[in-house]
Amino acid sequence: MDNLFIKNKRSLLFSPFLKENVAAGMTYARLDFSFERDNNVLKRLYGELFRELYVNPKRIISLKQTHSDSIFIFKNGASVIDTPEADAIITDSKNTAILIRVADCVPVFIYDKAKKTSALVHSGWRGTQKLIVVKVVKSMNDLFGSCTQDLIALVGPCIRDCCYEVSNDFKDNFKNISKIGNKYFLDLPQEVMMQLSCTGIAKENIFDCGVCSSCSSYGFYSYRRQKTARRNLCFMVMK
Numbered sequence: 001m002d003n004l005f006i007k008n009k010r011s012l013l014f015s016p017f018l019k020e021n022v023a024a025g026m027t028y029a030r031l032d033f034s035f036e037r038d039n040n041v042l043k044r045l046y047g048e049l050f051r052e053l054y055v056n057p058k059r060i061i062s063l064k065q066t067h068s069d070s071i072f073i074f075k076n077g078a079s080v081i082d083t084p085e086a087d088a089i090i091t092d093s094k095n096t097a098i099l100i101r102v103a104d105c106v107p108v109f110i111y112d113k114a115k116k117t118s119a120l121v122h123s124g125w126r127g128t129q130k131l132i133v134v135k136v137v138k139s140m141n142d143l144f145g146s147c148t149q150d151l152i153a154l155v156g157p158c159i160r161d162c163c164y165e166v167s168n169d170f171k172d173n174f175k176n177i178s179k180i181g182n183k184y185f186l187d188l189p190q191e192v193m194m195q196l197s198c199t200g201i202a203k204e205n206i207f208d209c210g211v212c213s214s215c216s217s218y219g220f221y222s223y224r225r226q227k228t229a230r231r232n233l234c235f236m237v238m239k
């Protein structure tokens with residue numbers, strides 16, 4: 001499992017993308033990227049994180065996330081829009097940081113090796129129920145000419161069935177639920193992996209980092225554990 005990521009100072013970086021010259025990672029709880037923070041504080045934190053990747057501060061795109069299945073498309077050459085409302089972003093623009101924020105929801109990183117196009121997806125249980133990753137892959141096919149055989153995808157740190165107790169009505173909407181005693185536990189990343197697999201991405205190109213945001217020792221913000229508004233930042237930058 002360890003070969004899927006490396007521990008950087010501020011974030012975990014995912015190896016399958018580094019090989020492709022794409023920085024894809026998630027920050028530890030030491031840095032809070034909550035939208036409730038002051039804009040100047042966020043700008044300083046972005047600077048700290050992206051300076052070493054030589055990202056122009058004007059080329060950073062974050063989303064107003066609403067647990068929807070809306071996808072923001074950022075084509076190379078377009079002007080940067082301030083905080084569009086969406087739960088996924090796709091871009092073919094290099095040296096541009098695309099961002100999502102999570103605390104237990106599933107972050108999904110997707111990269112097209114042939115078309116040099118990246119996507120970052122926020123798939124909580126609502127987004128997963130709305131098949132947001134399937135819609136993102138379809139948009140990559142339709143709008144960027146992606147072929148699923150060229151895609152690699154990785155499920156990042158998120159809450160897992162070790163920690164994710166849900167109410168029993170979840171079993172009507174999700175397949176990957178286990179019952180222990182009277183309690184139900186949802187394996188949300190497995191649900192997302194199945195959806196990715198259904199899009200036609202080869203099994204060997206779908207990776208799971210295996211880290212639980214709630215109980216792993218790497219130290220991420222966990223909404224379930226801490227009832228916090230604080231957020232971990234997921235990012236992708238194509239060099």
Ligand SMILES: [Zn+2]
Pocket residue numbers: 160161162163212213214215216
């Ligand atoms: Zn756990």
